[in-house]
Amino acid sequence: MGSLWTRAKAFVARLFSGEPQPGRFESGSKFSLAGFVSTAPFVWPSRDYLVYIPKGRPLFKRAPLLVLCHGCKQTPEEFAQGTRITELADRTGCVVLLPRQKKQANAWYCWNWFESRTTAGQGETAIVAAQIRHVIRRYRIDRKRVAVAGMSAGGALAAALGVRYPRLISSVTVHSGLACGAAKSVLTAIPVMQQGPETDVATIGAAARAEAGSTRVIVPLLAIHGDADRVVAPRHAEELVRQYLALNGITVAADLPPPDTEHDKPLPGGRVETVREWKREGQLIARLVTVSQLGHAWSGGDTTLAYNDAAAPDATALMGSFLGDGLS
Numbered sequence: 001m002g003s004l005w006t007r008a009k010a011f012v013a014r015l016f017s018g019e020p021q022p023g024r025f026e027s028g029s030k031f032s033l034a035g036f037v038s039t040a041p042f043v044w045p046s047r048d049y050l051v052y053i054p055k056g057r058p059l060f061k062r063a064p065l066l067v068l069c070h071g072c073k074q075t076p077e078e079f080a081q082g083t084r085i086t087e088l089a090d091r092t093g094c095v096v097l098l099p100r101q102k103k104q105a106n107a108w109y110c111w112n113w114f115e116s117r118t119t120a121g122q123g124e125t126a127i128v129a130a131q132i133r134h135v136i137r138r139y140r141i142d143r144k145r146v147a148v149a150g151m152s153a154g155g156a157l158a159a160a161l162g163v164r165y166p167r168l169i170s171s172v173t174v175h176s177g178l179a180c181g182a183a184k185s186v187l188t189a190i191p192v193m194q195q196g197p198e199t200d201v202a203t204i205g206a207a208a209r210a211e212a213g214s215t216r217v218i219v220p221l222l223a224i225h226g227d228a229d230r231v232v233a234p235r236h237a238e239e240l241v242r243q244y245l246a247l248n249g250i251t252v253a254a255d256l257p258p259p260d261t262e263h264d265k266p267l268p269g270g271r272v273e274t275v276r277e278w279k280r281e282g283q284l285i286a287r288l289v290t291v292s293q294l295g296h297a298w299s300g301g302d303t304t305l306a307y308n309d310a311a312a313p314d315a316t317a318l319m320g321s322f323l324g325d326g327l328s
């Protein structure tokens with residue numbers, strides 16, 4: 001009762017205050033009965049999460065939602081700080097959902113992107129999907145503007161969410177990650193990370209589109225990867241593009257088709273940002289940004305934390321540009 005009364009008073013204060021309310025974090029937890037994972041079968045299928053409410057959020061206007069999935073050995077708090085996501089949220093007005101992996105489910109706090117139930121749309125994919133639906137209801141989210149993003153293992157989870165829930169997710173950003181179903185099991189996860197998928201991920205994308213039962217499914221992809229990544233091979237970024245081209249109804253062969261546009265952008269310090277784009281009937285389907293000399297780290301991130309690289313380009317800004325009006 002006390003908590004409810006406190007929230008009610010805060011609501012009334014925000015309603016009649018003339019000053020923009022500061023951004024704030026709130027916590028929660030959500031489960032899914034489909035969320036059991038074979039790699040940790042005795043772990044209850046729930047995960048905690050953080051939600052960031054942006055500065056000056058209008059009370060009666062539906063906001064876009066950005067779901068941000070952390071990588072291995074990270075927490076939601078560290079990922080939010082490293083990406084400076086609250087600055088983007090305050091500027092665009094988007095609500096940010098940050099799911100939290102639990103140690104009992106993975107000793108390194110990795111999302112189990114390689115686990116068969118998760119890649120099939122159950123497991124941890126189902127848990128995060130349940131979190132998204134809950135946050136949509138609780139925070140007055142625009143259901144047509146639900147973007148998901150992630151880094152490394154979190155990027156692989158983001159990719160799986162886009163493939164398995166194309167009616168829930170409106171766009172996907174994957175930084176240094178892998179395609180849905182790239183590995184068949186935990187035993188092959190590390191070799192796959194270093195060498196490339198052991199499956200035809202484009203076939204998985206095409207099958208997911210068929211299962212969705214609509215030719216109108218469009219889930220654009222932004223993939224960002226460093227060409228010096230020694231943890232997740234750069235090849236995975238191109239495989240991600242193949243998968244999302246197939247998911248969006250474009251027939252692909254064994255090799256990535258030529259892009260519709262391509263350009264190089266020299267960066268300070270000698271790096272080069274190469275941008276390739278694929279479109280369907282004039283609509284952007286996939287944008288691949290390859291950054292020379294970048295390892296396994298969030299580009300333009302806060303280097304007081306691991307897995308961040310301060311040098312350009314700013315991956316958070318690239319994501320904001322990709323999402324564009326979807327967040328504003």
